[in-house]
Amino acid sequence: MNQFRELTLQWQEQQSCLPIWLDGDEVLFIDQLKLPHKEEVHRTKDYKDICAAIKTMAIRGSGAIGISGVYGLLLAAWEAKGDLPAILEAGETLKATRPTAINLTKTVDELCRCASE
Secondary structure, three states: OHHHHHHHHHHHHOOOOOOEEEEOOEEEEEOOOOOOOOOOEEEEOOHHHHHHHHHOOOOOOHHHHHHHHHHHHHHHHHHHOOOHHHHHHHHHHHHHOOOOOHHHHHHHHHHHHHHHO
């Protein structure tokens, strides 16, 4: 989890434009439905909010959706306190938000595989 924080800090130092990022124990994301007229940033500690954002297309684009799966699963793991069945169920829930999103499926499947080992 420290790697997520380190990467986020590195990207922020480079002033990279991120659609979704980690800030402490929260995930922040730009509501892309509001762009370009308004920049609205949402904060969450609940992976279900990430699911809703993917489903409603507040988070869109293959890269953003893929990384959202990573952050969503991270939030789910924190919430589940390491309970593997709950984490795997959250992974399935995340993937179901956009079944045709290859990047989402691949990242969530890979993280769930690693968690299961």
